[in-house]
Amino acid sequence: MSQNNKKETSAVRKVLGFLGANSVPVMFILICAVCIPISGFSPAYLLNEIVTRMGRNVFLILSLLIPIMAGMGVNFGMTLGAMAGEIALIFVTDWQIWGIPGVVLAMIISIPLSIALGLLCGKILNMAKGREMVTSYIISYFINGVYQLVVLYMMGSIIPIKHSTIRLPRGYGIRNTVSLLSMRQSIDNLLAIRVAGVKIPVLTFLIIALMCLVIVWFRRTKLGQDMRAVGQDMEVARDAGINVERTRIISIVISTVLAGFGMIIYLQNMGNMPTYSAHSQIGMFCIAALLVGGASVDRASIGNVFLGVILFHLMFIVAPSAGGKITGDTMIGEYFRVFVSYGVITVALVMYETKKRRAKASLGEQLRAAQQEGE
Amino acid sequence: MSENVNKANRTFTDRARDAVQSFGLPRMIIAVFLLVLFIAAPFVGADFWTQVTNLFNRFSWNAVLVLAMVPMVHSGCGLNFGLPLGIISGLLGATLSIEWGFTGLASFVMAVLIATPFALLFGVGYGWLLNKIKGGEMMIATYVGFSSVSFMCMMWLLLPYHKPDMVWGLAGKGLRTTISLEGYYAGVLSRFLQIQIGKLVIPTGALLVFALLAFLMWAFLHTKTGTAMTAVGSNPTFARAAGINIDRTRMLSVVMSTWLAAVGILMYEQGFGFIQLYMAPFNMALPAVSAILIGGASVNKASIANVIIGTILFQGIVTMTPTVMNSMIHMDISEVIRIIVSNGMILYALTRRTEATR
Amino acid sequence: MRMRKLLFRLGTVAVLIAIAACMMVIGRGHTVYFDNKKMEYEGQEIDTYRRINVFVNGEQVAKLSAKDRGMATFTGQKFSFEIEATKEKGDEPVLCKYNITVPYGQDGTVLNLPGMLAELPEEAYTSEFVPVATESTEEDEEIVTEDFGIGEEAGDF
Numbered sequence: 001m002s003q004n005n006k007k008e009t010s011a012v013r014k015v016l017g018f019l020g021a022n023s024v025p026v027m028f029i030l031i032c033a034v035c036i037p038i039s040g041f042s043p044a045y046l047l048n049e050i051v052t053r054m055g056r057n058v059f060l061i062l063s064l065l066i067p068i069m070a071g072m073g074v075n076f077g078m079t080l081g082a083m084a085g086e087i088a089l090i091f092v093t094d095w096q097i098w099g100i101p102g103v104v105l106a107m108i109i110s111i112p113l114s115i116a117l118g119l120l121c122g123k124i125l126n127m128a129k130g131r132e133m134v135t136s137y138i139i140s141y142f143i144n145g146v147y148q149l150v151v152l153y154m155m156g157s158i159i160p161i162k163h164s165t166i167r168l169p170r171g172y173g174i175r176n177t178v179s180l181l182s183m184r185q186s187i188d189n190l191l192a193i194r195v196a197g198v199k200i201p202v203l204t205f206l207i208i209a210l211m212c213l214v215i216v217w218f219r220r221t222k223l224g225q226d227m228r229a230v231g232q233d234m235e236v237a238r239d240a241g242i243n244v245e246r247t248r249i250i251s252i253v254i255s256t257v258l259a260g261f262g263m264i265i266y267l268q269n270m271g272n273m274p275t276y277s278a279h280s281q282i283g284m285f286c287i288a289a290l291l292v293g294g295a296s297v298d299r300a301s302i303g304n305v306f307l308g309v310i311l312f313h314l315m316f317i318v319a320p321s322a323g324g325k326i327t328g329d330t331m332i333g334e335y336f337r338v339f340v341s342y343g344v345i346t347v348a349l350v351m352y353e354t355k356k357r358r359a360k361a362s363l364g365e366q367l368r369a370a371q372q373e374g375e
Numbered sequence: 376m377s378e379n380v381n382k383a384n385r386t387f388t389d390r391a392r393d394a395v396q397s398f399g400l401p402r403m404i405i406a407v408f409l410l411v412l413f414i415a416a417p418f419v420g421a422d423f424w425t426q427v428t429n430l431f432n433r434f435s436w437n438a439v440l441v442l443a444m445v446p447m448v449h450s451g452c453g454l455n456f457g458l459p460l461g462i463i464s465g466l467l468g469a470t471l472s473i474e475w476g477f478t479g480l481a482s483f484v485m486a487v488l489i490a491t492p493f494a495l496l497f498g499v500g501y502g503w504l505l506n507k508i509k510g511g512e513m514m515i516a517t518y519v520g521f522s523s524v525s526f527m528c529m530m531w532l533l534l535p536y537h538k539p540d541m542v543w544g545l546a547g548k549g550l551r552t553t554i555s556l557e558g559y560y561a562g563v564l565s566r567f568l569q570i571q572i573g574k575l576v577i578p579t580g581a582l583l584v585f586a587l588l589a590f591l592m593w594a595f596l597h598t599k600t601g602t603a604m605t606a607v608g609s610n611p612t613f614a615r616a617a618g619i620n621i622d623r624t625r626m627l628s629v630v631m632s633t634w635l636a637a638v639g640i641l642m643y644e645q646g647f648g649f650i651q652l653y654m655a656p657f658n659m660a661l662p663a664v665s666a667i668l669i670g671g672a673s674v675n676k677a678s679i680a681n682v683i684i685g686t687i688l689f690q691g692i693v694t695m696t697p698t699v700m701n702s703m704i705h706m707d708i709s710e711v712i713r714i715i716v717s718n719g720m721i722l723y724a725l726t727r728r729t730e731a732t733r
Numbered sequence: 734m735r736m737r738k739l740l741f742r743l744g745t746v747a748v749l750i751a752i753a754a755c756m757m758v759i760g761r762g763h764t765v766y767f768d769n770k771k772m773e774y775e776g777q778e779i780d781t782y783r784r785i786n787v788f789v790n791g792e793q794v795a796k797l798s799a800k801d802r803g804m805a806t807f808t809g810q811k812f813s814f815e816i817e818a819t820k821e822k823g824d825e826p827v828l829c830k831y832n833i834t835v836p837y838g839q840d841g842t843v844l845n846l847p848g849m850l851a852e853l854p855e856e857a858y859t860s861e862f863v864p865v866a867t868e869s870t871e872e873d874e875e876i877v878t879e880d881f882g883i884g885e886e887a888g889d890f
Contacts, residue, residue: 102756108749137517
């Protein structure tokens with residue numbers, strides 16, 4: 001009898017523990033469960049949207065995984081890669097390279113830009129150990145200023161831009177929107193199949209699957225192991241002969257390059273590029289989605305990415321309409337999803353920091369206990 | 376004799392070097408840049424005294440927001456990226472004061488009074504949160520600010536405001552994005568005891584209010600509680616040994632910062648003449664943060680002088696670059712310069728090795 | 734070991750540059766404009782056709798009456814198309830197949846089809862398409878993005 005009771009309580013505790021550890025995804029499932037029926041969207045529509053958005057966003061979010069592995073937190077500096085990708089796309093558009101060759105060329109051009117920006121970001125982050133996140137966050141603002149300087153003032157005046165269709169009428173600077181019509185969904189449409197009215201961009205998913213495999217493989221390489229060691233404890237890793245600074249910089253460089261690719265995949269799906277605002281929110285979206293998927297600042301898996309994209313974008317699609325139906329004002333829904341995105345990041349950050357403190361405290365207690373035992 | 380001269384010389388160069396070092400290279404560059412702008416201004420046709428008046432005005436709008444950074448830096452909570460939270464209590468005070476029918480100077484005083492309980496409430500909650508996550512304050516503060524701004528975006532639409540001056544005319548509910556303060560407290564402080572010499576106009580009243588708040592802050596930092604706060608920030612172990620309640624001191628600093636932010640936004644509005652709601656407070660923390668850093672503060676050190684110098688330098692660049700740069704190179708790159716300078720300054724401060732990295 | 738690493742890196746860079754160069758060639762987009770218009774060449778006047786149908790890879794891309802203009806896009810420098818031209822009503826349509834090469838730096842090329850059908854030299858019937866300065870497109874079209882749709886610019890204050 002009592003044993004039975006014990007079993008039950010342990011089962012309850014397990015469930016509670018599971019809920020506690022995954023409170024953010026659970027909360028999101030609840031939000032979606034409430035909002036989907038109210039919003040009145042058909043399941044087919046939602047499925048179609050989710051598949052499109054998965055193809056569009058997953059690669060970008062995958063770029064966040066490696067710095068997390070290296071213990072540098074979520075990389076707000078992924079925006080840098082996004083900017084590199086955008087600059088590459090501007091050139092490719094100006095040179096009139098179309099279709100998949102255009103996308104591939106843009107990716108190749110983005111690599112040196114991303115590497116340069118990633119090196120800069122990594123160097124700065126090495127100078128700000130312990131506050132990587134807030135620093136990478138400010139770096140993204142700082143480089144956004146530099147990006148504007150280059151794109152708004154130097155392109156067309158110093159950097160040659162031929163076509164007046166993407167130049168501002170004043171003769172220099174790039175227009176607010178660059179049309180990517182010539183390469184719109186070129187990756188998505190190749191090999192695309194339709195299943196029950198849902199368009200599946202097979203090639204995009206193949207690229208994403210390949211990237212996932214690469215990440216899994218990378219974790220097992222020497223460099224990947226080093227990164228995990230650095231992420232766990234920098235001092236221990238240093239004692240083990242790992243070049244900590246270099247490893248951290250490499251992780252940021254890889255992240256930036258992948259973010260550049262991700263941005264190009266994202267924009268080829270959108271079909272046009274808001275030159276000055278495309279990158280400003282992308283970091284926040286990706287981070288929120290990853291955290292919604294149950295990742296934390298120090299631990300994130302590929303599964304988190306997929307779950308996060310599905311849940312976050314479900315909320316994203318249904319919130320305005322659901323908010324409109326409930327309060328009679330669609331703006332409420334729009335603000336609601338903004339609030340939820342920021343709220344999720346806040347909650348995840350708070351949970352991470354409290355966990356870190358608790359771990360520190362329990363470590364101290366363990367040490368004390370060990371000392372007492374020694375006496 | 377010659378030795379003496381030599382010594383004097385050396386001390387002078389040493390002093391200069393010390394001054395540069397303590398002032399910091401980026402700060403020096405910004406100061407020189409601003410000086411060049413001022414010298415260049417008359418040559419490009421910008422009137423010197425109008426520029427100075429602009430600077431005075433912008434100083435009086437922004438100085439209190441920058442002052443709000445001081446307590447949290449002192450107590451070791453870092454730069455208050457969560458400033459929007461305080462700004463929101465200020466906005467609540469402002470809108471409620473108008474809703475309840477106050478006008479003129481009374482509306483300003485009432486706005487401050489109404490904002491105070493909100494600021495205390497939010498400040499206590501915010502301080503409690505920051506005490507739980509010591510070491511990760513700045514990132515979380517940023518996101519607390521963002522979340523609260525986006526939460527209030529919903530509230531501005533939903534709360535039952537009715538004053539026709541503030542709500543959307545058609546729907547009769549939901550606050551507008553910008554609300555004119557004409558007839559309420561636009562310029563009530565700036566016009567008080569205003570001094571006008573030719574083209575130079577000095578908003579004496581607003582400057583006096585700032586001076587009063589700055590003096591109070593200075594005096595507070597010299598009281599027992601104030602020194603305790605500094606101790607908590609600069610040396611937590613020592614502070615704990617001295618029997619200071621760290622959590623309570625930090626909490627106090629957060630509440631003070633939040634309240635000052637509330638007053639700061641009201642000061643800003645009385646100068647600017649409009650209340651800006653919804654996403655407007657979103658990025659208001661960054662200019663204040665970079666201003667105090669330009670003024671010579673670091674992540675864990677800040678003084679009233681930093682506030683004054685920083686606000687003058689930052690606002691100087693904000694007001695001078697558009698006019699001077701535009702006429703010099705015919706390109707409006709002032710905005711970009713502002714973004715690069717201010718964020719670069721924050722980056723510089725974040726990457727400096729500071730003593731108290733917990 | 735270090736040598737090998739360096740070689741490996743240089744090799745990667747070389748491969749990437751090669752791919753990039755390849756992409757620049759095969760991905761270069763061109764637009765061809767087909768004109769069914771009157772033209773004059775060395776005093777010889779060439780009249781329009783009543784109807785010309787243009788096919789690319791068996792797909793009809795343009796159906797031109799007299800004085801019409803049609804267009805097609807392609808990537809790379811070589812372009813082949815077929816035309817089916819009818820001079821007068823009731824005439825048997827003429828079937829022709831053409832392969833043209835467009836210079837790399839030229840975005841748009843205008844082909845005068847009657848000229849081509851009259852077998853004039855190439856420079857007579859090809860000309861570069863010069864877009865008219867379109868000042869009217871100054872106002873930006875509605876931008877469809879996935880963002881919040883509320884003014885929030887990064888680092889802009």
